[in-house]
Amino acid sequence: MTTTPISAAADSRPTAGNDSARALTGKRRVAFASFVDENYLPGFLVLLRSLALSNPDVCEDFIVLHDDLRPASVAAIRALHPRVQFRRVDADHYDSYVKGDQDNYLVRKAYFILDVFRIRDYDTVITLDTDMVVLGPITELLALREGLAAVPQFFYGDKTRMLNSGLLVIQKEYLSDEFCAKLDEIGRSGRYELDKHDQGILNALLDGDFVDLDPKYNYVKRRLSGDLPVPDETAILHFTGRHKPWQGGEYGYSQAQARWVEFDITDAELHAAFIEKGDPAHPDLLIHYGTAHVGRTGDVDTARRVGLAHIGAGDYQAAVDILEQVHLPIDEAWPHEVYGNALMSVSRYEEARAHLLLATAAPNRAATAFSRLAQISWVHGDDAGAQKYALAGLSVDPTHRASRIWHQRTVGVPAQSAGSPEDQLAHVAFYMDRQGNAGDKLLPESVRLAFDPDTGGRRWHSVHAHRLFDEAALERVNARRGMVIGGGGLFIPDTMPNGNSAWQWNVPDELLNRIDVPIAVYAVGFNAFDGQSYRAERFRSSLRLLVERSSFFGLRNHGSIAKVRSMLPEHLHDKVRFQPCPTTVTRQLVANWQDPASREDTILINAAYDRAGLRFGHDYGYFLAQMAKAVKDLGKLAEVKCVAHSLDDEKLAFDLRREHGVSMPVIPMYDFENDEIRDLYARTKLVIGMRGHAGMIPFGCGTPIISLISHPKMTYFLRDIDRPEWGVSVHDRHLADRLVERSRDLLADHAKTVADVHGRQQELWKVTEANAADLRTILGG
Incomplete structure (x- = not known):
């Protein structure tokens, strides 16, 4: 293998940071897809409602293929799903296909769903016909990873192997130009069952080579002839045939029609029904429906659940906003605890303290509330207060892990700074607790080894990144000969959220601007996960100020460099340089390494x-x-x-x-x-x-x-x-x-x-x- 030199200078080469996070991790992207027009819109709206109510913990992107939808129709669809994408089909492309009835507009549109095979930005796409209703769990479909899967077509007494194209689970190898070319060739040649349209083309091409799905995932209406009841295990009911449910249905299928009517409800009824289902609920759906429900009803418990969903997604200000819309009764502890958590996460500490104290009145929420109060005290440097609250939490629940952690942080805290301030460097880092992440435990010492073989208090003054950087901390830092910031992927929004910087160091801009000793940012990483986001404006502002104030700004990989540069004005790009994590050169740093x-x-x-x-x-x-x-x-x-x-x-x-x-x-x-x-x-x-x-x-x-x-x-x-x-x-x-x-x-x-x-x-x-x-x-x- 060749050895490629790695430059220390500000690096402008193309890097992983310019790639999508999904491309870097290989994480599968899954989407649903349907072709929708104005005639089938009523069915599609019911399909979306049924999907949400039957699978409240599922929320993937939903691609709406269409040839023309009115603005009001687009709005109606958006109201039902938080992750819809509208993509116009190339309708003219299918005019060259041989069809049984070239002039029938319904026949022409039957081929438009084949545009799904032109999707290139997903790994798995699940198509659903708009005359379907979802009645049961479909999570098994989301886990499929091989082939093109479908339910075999239902025939009475006929063993012919064909698929029903109403539901397809399509993997990436079929979402290709090569597969589309084969579809076009068959469509233009007419070598398929013309009266089966898109389904006929697929069956002609696949010739039985598809992955079988259980019939419950595409249970066709004809199985219920004679007004039979819908079997309990049915996951998706498909209203095949000319007579559609929104047109009044068909005689002899009243029990099937009744299942469709269950979901022909208003948006307000949908929101209420979804909220009533409780957890587990997908946070995107809970936020989408719950926010509207709170705005309409002022329901406190829904506001609490939506607030928790926002907190879980790292959007702490949105959690504050939803809980500020409702009146929180004094004797309802849980909403106060969630509100206190959200306020604490945006650094509105005194307001947070008041709500958390109210939450301690309920035995089932007290331990968590006390642990958050301990956290607020610790963040402000009040170890005695933190210990008091942590002990109160442990007295309520001796097994409460968060209370135990805060108590441990205040017991046996080592004395700071044995050396002379002018001989010391201040060191901002995440100092890991006992039984915490081993990598984070090792990091601060590794950073110090890169500067000095003496990693103890004689040469270093510790500044815990998660503690509020206040006037006293500023005075202590400015008495040192410099400041080093490093010891972890500090650019991550949710490890210890705060509203001052929106990353791990809890530093207000005003105090950062008054640090008058040299600042060296050393081997910090941009550690956001695929799917995470920062409070963009607050983080960008804090980041820019940090780069401006730093005499050295080194990030641990070129991916982080690209991410950070993308958030900075161009004149600051060259200040951002490569500094590998010191753990990667341990053999060089540890004295007398063997x-x-x-x-x-x-x-x-x-x-x-x-x-x-x-x-x-x-x-x-x-x-x-x-x-x-x-x-x-x-x-x-x-x-x-x-x-x-x-x-x-x-x-x-x-x-x-x-x-x-x-x-x-x-x-x-x-x-x-x-x-x-x-x-x-x-x-x-x-x-x-x-x-x-x-x-x-x-x-x-x-x-x-x-x-x-x-x-x-x-x-x-x-x-x-x-x-x-x-x-x-x-x-x-x-x-x-x-x-x-x-x-x-x-x-x-x-x-x-x-x-x-x-x-x-x-x-x-x-x-x-x-x-x-x-x-x-x-x-x-």
Whole structure:
């Protein structure tokens, strides 16, 4: 493999940061699609309502193919779904098809659904005819990953294998120019059942080669002839034939018609019915329907649920806004707790405190409310107050984890700053709690090693990023010789939300502007997940000021550089430079480092479960099955162990044993000290990790890695070291086989692989050394 030099200077090369997050993670994009015109609009509106009420936890993009819809129709559709996209079909394209009745406008439009095969920006598309109504769960369809799936056409006594095209589950390989060309060829030749239109063309092309779905997913009305009841297991009822439900239906199908009528309701009735269903509800649907319901009714409980949905999505101001619309009764604790949480997250601390104190009156909400009060006190530097509230939370619920964490933060806090201020650097970082994420625990020390072999209080003054940076903190920092900001992917909106910066350092602009010592931003990462967003204006403003005030602004990968530059005016772009995470050059930083004389015959696997929905989408069951296969096969190469950076990471071992009978030992790295973390990773042969630092730390210790990619930052790092083949998406169709194949390749000549890791690391070290020369000039020491 060739070695590509990595530049320390402001880099303008194309980077992963210019790619979509989905392209970087391989996450499947799923959409529904229907062709809709004015004649079939009543059916489509019922279809949307039935989908929401029968599957309240499902909300994917819905592509509305159309040839012409009135503005009022578009508005009616938008009111029913928060993620609709309107795409006009190329109607003239289908005029060249041979048809049974060339002049019938209904026949002409029957072919327009074939435009679905021209969609290129989704991995799975599920088509639904507008004369369908959804009656049961369809989540199984969302998990399909292979082929083109459909329900076989229903015939009495005929075994001919054909599909019914009313519902199709189409995978990406069919969404191609090649497949469209085949459709066109058959359509223009007329070599198909002309009276079956689009369905006839598909059957002629596929010739029975499709994946069978259970008939419950496209249960045709003809099965109910004689006014039979709709079977309970029916998931989707299809009103095939000339007579449509919105036209009055057909004699002999009154029970089927009644099921359609259930969903022929007003928007207000839909909102009320959706809210009444309770949880689980998809947050996008809950926000879409719930906001309108609150505006109409002022319902407090709905406002609470919508507020929680906004908080879960990281939109804290929207949570404040919805709860400000309603009157919160004093004796209803839960809404006060949610409102207090939202206010705290936008830094309206005193208002938050008042609502949280009201919430402590209810035993079932008191522990959580007390823990949030402890958090507010801790953020303001009041350890005694934080400890008091945390103990109050534990007295209500001795098992309450958040209260225990806040109590631990206030017990045995080490004394600050043993050295002289003029000899110290202030260090803004996220200082991890005991039993917290092992990678975040190691980071602050690693950053300090890049500046000074002495990482203790004599040379460093700690500033916890999550504590409010106030006048007293400003005075302490300005007494030091400089400030270093680094120790994690600090550019993330939801780890410890605040309204002052909208990223992890809780610093108001006014105080940031008054720091008069040199500021060095060091190896910070842009860590937003695929699907996350920042409060754009507040974050951009804070980011711009930080870049303007910094004497050195280094980000840990070129993907982060591209993301941050896109939010800055052009004249600041050159200030943003590459500084690798110091964990990736551990062998160079740790004094007297010795590579292991021998390694244990082990493969360590790490999986991450924070923000699991953003990581896995609909594919967790698939991921787990693939990992079960991989662990079995990897066991033939070495002993496989689960390494848990945090408590939640143990879920991989639990789920593999419960779902697939596959067992492996668990290493609780969250309990390790920093030297133990480095030692373990240095002594193993291979690490397969999903967390960023389950890749960067072992790499920095000289150990080969494979990344399980569920976050863009994993791809960013592998691109920076010019080894993209060391990553496999958690959504990869052949995940197990690829993991085993790449593991086998890396282990086949382990010495050569380790040497390659060392060579890649050396390139990062050159960048770090070049930056270090500039930093010595800026910070002295």
